[in-house]
Amino acid sequence: MTPNARVRQIHRWLSLAFTLAVIANLAAMAAGLQAAWIGLLALVPLIPLLGTGLYMFALPYLGGRRAGHAAEGS
Template sequence: MSLWVRQIHRWLSIAFTATVVANFAAMGLGEPPAWVVYAPLLPLFLLLFTGLYMFVLPYAAGRRGG
């Protein structure tokens, strides 16, 4: 399970970076549409949850005795 979460976290970071770069590029061309401005939020929230999961993993494993 943790291997899947790590892989998803990596791909989400790529998607987040791409949406932020697209956001700055759109701002350079003028006023971007709202969907471009808010596009990085979905990968960001998913990164938050996967990152918190990976942060808690060592503590949960220590509590289980593994």
């Protein structure tokens, strides 16, 4: 598995964990619970999700320059 594919897979699993944490937070709010840790639970996957998302966002811009130079030479 290439590093880019690994980052994409990690990003997918983190987004699933974040979605489940948000659903748990909404369910707790609907039940009237005032547990602060449930609200903070969504931050655990959100922080690395931000990192992997920014990495994938930058890939086309960083890789496009290299691919463009290779295409000019042929």
